[in-house]
Amino acid sequence: xxxxxxxxxxxxxxxxxxxxxxxxxxxxxxxxxxxxxxxxxxxxxxxxxxxxxxxxxxxxxxxxxxxxxxxxxxxxxxxxxxxxxxxxxxxxxxxxxxxxxxxxxxxxxxxxxxxxxxxxxxxxxxxxxxxxxxxxxxxxxxxxxxxxxxxxxxxxxxxxxxxxxxxxxxxxxxxxxxxxxxxxxxxxxxxxxxxxxxxxxxxxxxxxxxxxxxxxxxxxxxxxxxxxxxxxxxxxxxxxxxxxxxxxxxxxxxxxxxxxxxxxxxxxxxxxxxxxxxxxxxxxxxxxxxxxxxxxxxxxxxxxxxxxxxxxxxxxxxxxxxxxxxxxxxxxxxxxxxxxxxxxxxxxxxxxxxxxxxxxxxxxxxxxxxxxxxxxxxxxxxxxxxxxxxxxxxxxxxxxxxxxxxxxxxxxxxxxxxxxxxxxxxxxxxxxxxxxxxxxxxxxxxxxxxxxxxxxxxxxxxxxxxxxxxxxxxxxxxxxxxxxxxxxxxxxxxxxxxxxxxxxxxxxxxxxxxxxxxxxxxxxxxxxxxxxxxxxxxxxxxxxxxxxxxxxxxxxxxxxxxxxxxxxxxxxxxxxxxxxxxxxxxxxxxxxxxxxxxxxxxxxxxxxxxxxxxxxxxxxxxxxxxxxxxxxxxxxxxxxxxxxxxxxxxxxxxxxxxxxxxxxxxxxxxxxxxxxxxxxxxxxxxxxxxxxxxxxxxxxxxxxxxxxxxxxxxxxxxxxxxxxxxxxxx
Numbered sequence: 001x002x003x004x005x006x007x008x009x010x011x012x013x014x015x016x017x018x019x020x021x022x023x024x025x026x027x028x029x030x031x032x033x034x035x036x037x038x039x040x041x042x043x044x045x046x047x048x049x050x051x052x053x054x055x056x057x058x059x060x061x062x063x064x065x066x067x068x069x070x071x072x073x074x075x076x077x078x079x080x081x082x083x084x085x086x087x088x089x090x091x092x093x094x095x096x097x098x099x100x101x102x103x104x105x106x107x108x109x110x111x112x113x114x115x116x117x118x119x120x121x122x123x124x125x126x127x128x129x130x131x132x133x134x135x136x137x138x139x140x141x142x143x144x145x146x147x148x149x150x151x152x153x154x155x156x157x158x159x160x161x162x163x164x165x166x167x168x169x170x171x172x173x174x175x176x177x178x179x180x181x182x183x184x185x186x187x188x189x190x191x192x193x194x195x196x197x198x199x200x201x202x203x204x205x206x207x208x209x210x211x212x213x214x215x216x217x218x219x220x221x222x223x224x225x226x227x228x229x230x231x232x233x234x235x236x237x238x239x240x241x242x243x244x245x246x247x248x249x250x251x252x253x254x255x256x257x258x259x260x261x262x263x264x265x266x267x268x269x270x271x272x273x274x275x276x277x278x279x280x281x282x283x284x285x286x287x288x289x290x291x292x293x294x295x296x297x298x299x300x301x302x303x304x305x306x307x308x309x310x311x312x313x314x315x316x317x318x319x320x321x322x323x324x325x326x327x328x329x330x331x332x333x334x335x336x337x338x339x340x341x342x343x344x345x346x347x348x349x350x351x352x353x354x355x356x357x358x359x360x361x362x363x364x365x366x367x368x369x370x371x372x373x374x375x376x377x378x379x380x381x382x383x384x385x386x387x388x389x390x391x392x393x394x395x396x397x398x399x400x401x402x403x404x405x406x407x408x409x410x411x412x413x414x415x416x417x418x419x420x421x422x423x424x425x426x427x428x429x430x431x432x433x434x435x436x437x438x439x440x441x442x443x444x445x446x447x448x449x450x451x452x453x454x455x456x457x458x459x460x461x462x463x464x465x466x467x468x469x470x471x472x473x474x475x476x477x478x479x480x481x482x483x484x485x486x487x488x489x490x491x492x493x494x495x496x497x498x499x500x501x502x503x504x505x506x507x508x509x510x511x512x513x514x515x516x517x518x519x520x521x522x523x524x525x526x527x528x529x530x531x532x533x534x535x536x537x538x539x540x541x542x543x544x545x546x547x548x549x550x551x552x553x554x555x556x557x558x559x560x561x562x563x564x565x566x567x568x569x570x571x572x573x574x575x576x577x578x579x580x581x582x583x584x585x586x587x588x589x590x591x592x593x594x595x596x597x598x599x600x601x602x603x604x605x606x607x608x609x610x611x612x613x614x615x616x617x618x619x620x621x622x623x624x625x626x627x628x629x630x631x632x633x634x635x636x637x638x639x640x641x642x643x644x645x646x647x648x649x650x651x652x653x654x655x656x657x658x659x660x661x662x663x664x665x666x667x668x669x670x671x672x673x674x675x676x677x678x679x680x681x682x683x684x685x686x687x688x689x690x691x692x693x694x695x696x697x698x699x700x701x702x703x704x705x706x707x708x709x710x711x712x713x714x715x716x717x718x719x720x721x722x723x724x725x726x727x728x729x730x
Contacts, residue, residue, distance in 0.1 A: 166365020
């Protein structure tokens with residue numbers, strides 16, 4: 001007789017074996033103890049780095065900060081601590097007009113040259129194997145290979161950051177990463193430790209609004225903005241300085257996917273963004289971005305109601321317009337993912353003459369951190385010799401040896417000054433292009449503190465929310481509701497609702513309702529657990545400033561470019577007996593406008609049209625989900641229409657496309673396929689020009705009229721206004 005196998009093995013407590021006993025001495029509980037350094041020195045302030053004055057430069061002698069950031073930088077190998085999952089591309093940058101009045105940087109003064117670039121896009125929180133479609137910040141790092149050396153513009157697709165001081169960076173990443181006891185969840189911020197941290201750090205309020213917005217789930221790397229985040233300086237030949245903020249503006253506009261759609265894409269194709277970038281470049285639809293700058297003269301440093309050195313703040317474009325100074329075109333995919341995309345080493349400290357730093361405390365800390373992480377990730381100090389990291393200008397210095405040294409230096413001397421080797425290499429005078437730091441006067445006490453000008457945490461969070469369209473605001477409420485709904489600790493949810501009430505009462509009410517909570521009448525005191533002296537909740541009432549920007553059109557994606565379907569993917573649903581003429585007419589019109597057409601059918605291979613011609617099938621309903629396409633078309637042909645009407649996957653394809661607010665078109669002969677959907681009864685009885693503009697639904701008998709209206713609808717990207725009143729199960 002066969003013994004029945006137990007499907008649920010008995011759970012028994014393991015004996016405390018010798019291995020467990022040997023580990024006990026290394027276990028420590030993080031409760032009830034004073035904070036100290038690794039050397040046992042008690043720490044008085046773990047919130048601020050040591051700087052020269054409350055707005056001054058971070059000091060290298062800060063051993064507490066260096067110990068903390070060093071530990072953090074070396075926590076994970078071999079992938080990056082953050083931005084582990086990335087995609088790269090080669091390209092060129094071309095300047096529109098010389099900027100000699102602002103900067104002496106050579107590549108920003110020569111309109112004849114094309115500066116080579118390598119760009120790496122990335123998510124932040126997830127591991128190398130995580131999905132592209134996580135709700136997350138996206139990295140946008142550009143390495144300019146200039147004639148004067150490498151300049152790295154290391155930024156994100158959001159213009160602000162969670163924290164004001166790099167001292168808090170390890171805490172932020174520890175909070176958002178998978179929780180250390182169970183390594184859950186992967187590539188997600190919807191968990192207790194992240195929201196516990198955020199709810200105690202009001203300086204994160206502005207950034208968290210961006211993260212909960214549609215900016216956190218871009219349609220493509222090719223359709224998202226990039227920002228330098230920090231305030232830098234431009235220096236001209238006269239030594240005159242101006243503050244500068246860097247922007248990347250995609251020529252395809254700024255577009256997102258729906259949150260429900262993003263979750264589905266993660267299952268259907270977790271490489272969605274990586275594949276999109278690769279395919280676009282391979283097909284010749286080269287991604288293009290214009291480089292923009294916001295310039296603030298030094299004399300205007302204190303004219304705003306926010307601090308230029310605060311990385312949780314933007315300069316609203318209504319106050320300082322973005323000047324577009326050149327265009328970057330990505331035109332070549334890497335030859336080897338590991339050798340290029342994985343081994344590329346960006347560093348915010350890689351600058352060239354004419355560009356310099358400010359005393360932004362987040363920027364100052366990052367200057368230390370980048371080199372530190374690359375030393376362990378890439379094996380030693382010679383990572384600059386890896387081909388993707390090498391500058392195009394020759395490098396000469398007295399640095400020698402170390403792990404993975406590739407250059408063979410000849411000669412007797414490796415020091416300076418020397419008389420045995422003609423004193424080579426020779427220092428370069430400033431007039432001949434030698435780099436010199438901006439001579440900013442520093443006269444301050446060494447302190448651990450933050451300037452009072454960094455203490456307004458809610459005005460710009462409020463500005464961002466009020467600048468969004470109604471659908472975008474609804475998405476933000478839904479995002480907070482989803483994320484906080486995953487938080488198990490009710491006290492954290494309650495505290496976060498209180499924080500939201502300081503941004504907007506309607507926002508807080510919407511989230512509180514979804515969570516089954518009330519907006520607290522009194523908030524916790526102190527509200528800021530990072531800097532307990534940072535005021536009372538009453539201090540965060542809206543600030544009334546004459547001429548203050550109440551809304552910023554640039555902050556809403558509703559106002560983005562919507563005049564092109566270049567590289568958009570359109571699905572044509574078809575089966576045997578389809579009208580080949582209607583398929584070809586729409587296909588030719590879409591490809592002629594720069595779009596991409598895929599025929600989706602019940603099976604792969606070919607379908608036989610009504611005129612007995614054969615049409616190639618790119619995807620079956622099993623592999624070709626609606627979330628992978630920007631729009632859907634159903635052609636005529638009685639047999640094809642009857643097959644699709646009876647095909648549950650085809651009907652689901654349309655329902656899902658409608659739910660995600662995409663353009664849908666159908667030949668008049670195919671209306672019965674639309675009639676089988678959930679959404680058909682919600683549509684107006686007559687399809688007119690107004691219907692197309694409001695609903696994104698096109699039904700026409702004439703192929704030319706249909707293609708014209710359909711292309712215009714696709715260019716609108718999404719019809720978000722139909723989202724709430726037109727909800728359908730899908």
